[in-house]
Amino acid sequence: MSSEESLKKSQEQPNNNVDAAGVELKHRSTPKEGWGDAKSDRRKKVVGALKAAWPHVKLFIILVIYSMFGAVGFWLIEYPHETALVANFTEARTQLLKDMWNVSQVFTGGDWTEEMTILVERYEHTILAAYDGGIDPRGVTGGQAELQWDVAGSLFFSVTVFTTIGYGHQTPATVAGRVFCIFYAIFGIPILLLTLADIGELLARGLRYIAATVNSKLRPNMMESRKDDVPLYGIFIVVFLVMSLGALVMMQMEDWTFEQAFYFIFVTFSTIGFGDLVPRHKMYSLAASLYFLLGMALISTSFSLSQDEVGRLLKKWGDLKASCKKRVCPCCANRVGSELEVGGDDPGVSGQDKTKLVTRKTQIGLPIGIMRGDALSEDRKEDRFH
Structure with a gap:
């Protein structure tokens, strides 16, 4: 391409970086990607908080x-x-x-x-x-x-x-x-x-x-x-x-x-x-x-919160009294007592089962059962104390 053709082409394509007087214009930076979305999200959060x-x-x-x-x-x-x-x-x-x-x-x-x-x-x-x-x-x-x-x-x-x-x-x-x-x-x-x-x-x-x-x-x-x-x-x-x-x-x-x-x-x-x-x-x-x-x-x-807490404590106390009357451990829902009291004359309870029940009673006592949540029965979730 000759020099005359190059000069003619440059005259046909205007330079956007200079104004009519030939002064160079400052380059305007394009907004960063995602900046507008972050600002819009921030505005939405503020408006949502004000509405709430x-x-x-x-x-x-x-x-x-x-x-x-x-x-x-x-x-x-x-x-x-x-x-x-x-x-x-x-x-x-x-x-x-x-x-x-x-x-x-x-x-x-x-x-x-x-x-x-x-x-x-x-x-x-x-x-x-x-x-x-x-x-x-x-x-x-x-x-x-x-x-x-x-x-x-x-x-x-x-x-x-x-x-x-x-x-x-x-x-x-x-x-x-x-x-x-x-x-x-x-x-x-x-x-x-x-x-x-x-x-x-x-x-x-x-x-x-x-x-x-x-x-x-x-x-x-x-x-x-x-x-x-x-x-x-x-x-x-x-x-x-x-x-x-x-x-x-x-x-x-x-x-x-x-x-x-x-x-x-x-x-x-x-x-x-x-x-x-x-x-x-x-x-x-x-x-x-x-x-x-x-x-x-x-x-x-x-x-109000105290009433809820006191009501919960009273319910615990009521469950404990009911368990004591029925001779049922509130932590495992098993009968507690001596071997004679546990088995008695019930033909459905064998001697080996009686031994297991009495042993469980000695291992997980009543106070421990109240304090330990991991010792509670999974089948009786209403008896959970924690």
């Missing part, structure tokens, strides 16, 4: 919105009444001082005593009305007081209503507030129970997964159907650790001792709510509301 978590998150969001709705309702109803009580108490205290001065200037002797008694009794009624409205007269200074039905206090009370804790230190003082509290609890308690059941199910799955992992490593010969059973001591350890962690935090928040904080957390988790210890800092307690919900779900889950 959405029902659980949705219940929690509904509970949070319902808590805010209750806080707004109680604040609109109870806050004006509480501020009015503080104003009335402040005015009554000021008026008492003026009346006492006037009585002292006008009356003497028995008349002074009678007038002062009337003033004191009137002031006592004002104090009782303030207490009934949730106002502590000792905290009213200069017409100002720490109100319970502000936004934070109303939100804290709404949480204590549908959680059925009910510390008792804060209650509605108006008829409208009490009616609203009734309907608020009627719809709020079922929402909480659904949320606690959902959280409890997740916690139970986590505990069973941990138990299965530990048993697979430490007890590989354990039956597969029993590897995910959570032992009682494991449940108690988890509950104690969670409560102890919360108690350490509450010690710093409320300036309590460890005993007081642990006692308060147990009373809260179990929804007993005596009210003898109540958080003073409402914002801290609101921040701990998620922890309270988690603790209540954990207590409920631990009770």
Whole structure:
């Protein structure tokens, strides 16, 4: 091929590596093989995880919105009444001082005593009305007081209503507030129970997964159907650790001792709510509301798992008592006892069989049969204890 033909061919085929001005373009690397598929799989996994978590998150969001709705309702109803009580108490205290001065200037002797008694009794009624409205007269200074039905206090009370804790230190003082509290609890308690059941199910799955992992490593010969059973001591350890962690935090928040904080957390988790210890800092307690919900779900889950474990132990005990009454070894389903008791006058049992039964009894005793899973009979799987 001549040089002229080569030049003509090169002019006919454009060079894709340069632009119109003749500047060389950077080579764009092609995507690696499989990279797009891996990214798509990762995106699918994330979307799948979000879809799986959405029902659980949705219940929690509904509970949070319902808590805010209750806080707004109680604040609109109870806050004006509480501020009015503080104003009335402040005015009554000021008026008492003026009346006492006037009585002292006008009356003497028995008349002074009678007038002062009337003033004191009137002031006592004002104090009782303030207490009934949730106002502590000792905290009213200069017409100002720490109100319970502000936004934070109303939100804290709404949480204590549908959680059925009910510390008792804060209650509605108006008829409208009490009616609203009734309907608020009627719809709020079922929402909480659904949320606690959902959280409890997740916690139970986590505990069973941990138990299965530990048993697979430490007890590989354990039956597969029993590897995910959570032992009682494991449940108690988890509950104690969670409560102890919360108690350490509450010690710093409320300036309590460890005993007081642990006692308060147990009373809260179990929804007993005596009210003898109540958080003073409402914002801290609101921040701990998620922890309270988690603790209540954990207590409920631990009770459920404990009931299953106790029921299993009681079944074992019942099987053991029934085996003892029938003189049947629960580990091998054979008759136990002396040679006379085993064979007796039964013509179907020969002397050699009697010897085997008695020998088996001495080799595999009753306690060993309960503790050893490998000594159990394959034909009677319902008698397995492990």
